[in-house]
Amino acid sequence: MSAAFVVRVAEEDADREACFAVRKEVFVAEQGVPEDIEYDAYDAVAVHVLAVREDGVPLGTGRLLHGEAAAAKNGGDPRVGSLGRLAVTREARGLGVGAALVRAVEEAARARGLTAVDLHAQTHALGFYERLGYLAYGPEFPDAGIPHRAMRRVLSPGARTSW
DSSP, X not given: OOOOEEEEEXXXXXHXXXXXXXXXXXXXXXXXXXXXXXXXXXXXXXXXXXXXXXXXXXXEEEEEEOTHHHHHHHTSOTTEEEEEXXXXXXXXXXXXXXXXXXXXXXXXXXXXXXXXXXXXXXXXXXXXXXXXXXXXXXXXXXXXXXXXXXXXXXXXXXXOOOO
């Protein structure tokens, strides 16, 4: 498979549906997360990002919560966004799609004046996020029956990351 892809904010209905389809493939089908907890009220207010191959095939997605939605997940700090629902299709893993999605979420956070991004990482993915500058904090906890750790990255003001 070619490694050529683009990452964009999912503003059109078709893009948002592609985001949900990737999440269903990765979280529900592959990891066994119950579908009724995979999608939530935050989806309506989140900024969704989508990675697509040159021919339009969706490869991955992620979302940014900000404002009140993020505060519910990060201890109440309105300056901190919440990255979540990061999913990359099996065939696209190892191509840099996940890192590009994280950077796109960070860019969306900067555009909204946020100073940091929190996330809840599946423990097997801690190294991935650490390589992107995230630091783990707090104890391990289960989410949808999968072990997770909280992580945070402080964003440098005005520093654009490329993807």
